[in-house]
Amino acid sequence: EVELVESGGGLVQPGRSLRLSCITSGFRFGDFAMTWVRQAPGKGLEWLSFIRNKAYGGTTEYAASVKGRFTVSRDDSKSIVYLQMNSLKTEDTAMYYCVREGGGITMFWGQGTLVTVSS
């Protein structure tokens, strides 16, 4: 069974940093691209970033809203994907989801970790 468990969320002040982790199991982690998606309170889903698997160079892509501030990385030896978030803004307040892709499709979702940016 595919499982994704996010952690690292919490309350953080504007301008500070936070690193989210997503521990995965139940599939060959190295075979799949991994994506981060967020959902602000009462709003829809917003794609943030994805990281390809090693066969596709392990390269990354970002939404314009987070490019230059957020960095996605992966540790295939531990089946973990990370999201480093710098220079956080109040508008980054959201539930953050880790997602295992299947050919571009957001197929398996974690339960999310809540990030609140507030002074």
Added chain:
Amino acid sequence: QLVLTQSPSASASLGASVKLTCTLTSGHSNYAIAWLQQQPDKGPRYLMKLNSDGSHSKGDGIPDRFSGSSSGAERYLTISSLQSEDEADYYCQAWGTDIRVFGGGTKLTVL
């Protein structure tokens, strides 16, 4: 630019059918999409991949009541024999080589 448009809300009666729509921007009418369901206070769940020719493949455990179809740039999700647990937000999602995109979501109310 790849954009997906969904109506904000829809409603239908218990036991009836409802058809939700996701519209791709022109120039992207041949794109496949995915449909996702998000029940209240839960994370999203993948329902199906829907191709431009209307063929679709559902995720594990998705009931037969859920089906998909396509016409031009429009992608549809039909839910038949509506049940109370179908009351949820429904999102469509598309992808390109360097981007992933979500529609704004449709809130389905089961009357």
